[in-house]
Amino acid sequence: MFGFGGKAHKEITPAALHAMLESGSALVVDVREPNEFAAGHIAGAVNLPLSRFAVADLPDAGGRAVVLQCAGGKRSGMALDRCAAAKAAIDTHLAGGLAAWAAAGYPVVR
Template sequence: MFGAPKTTDLTPSQVKAALDAQEILLIDVREPAEFAEERIPGAQNVPLSTFDPAALPDAGGKTIVLQCAGGKRSAMAVGKCQEANQVIQTHLAGGLMAWKAAGLPTVTGRS
């Protein structure tokens, strides 16, 4: 669709394999309360409400993958990256819901 951000969609199994291989930095763009309640192990929280592509953590040569609850907010964050001329276009398709549907582990609570 014209004007929509170009995204590279990864499946939950692709993200899990890349996390295990330490090839990606997973950025969860949900709000802090959502992140505290349940998250993907290893994800870092950078909420969409204050999202600044220039302030993302250093990925140390890894690919940054964005993630949210269902895929909409991470796609919006990809759009913000593209507007800021940041080469970040990869996200977890289906977000945390797809991750959980695939039977992959999450961390719950503030632990």
């Protein structure tokens, strides 16, 4: 998929992300606002809202792949554009966001 700024973004499916989380090879960064995160999120996700998203504030993933996620994919794509502008290695987000994750039957922490 192409990003909003013309940069290529990698999208992964909920099944692929679930497998990565099960194997301990991914860190999910949820770019929704705190109230959205509190209402439901992927277990283990770190909240870094797009409204104050800065690449420098991304947590140390400890060798895991960082996967950005939002409600449906738009905001995580915007955050990926910021990562690309900062020349960060982060280029992947969850296709369809939390909505796709929940629709696929994966658990949401509430």
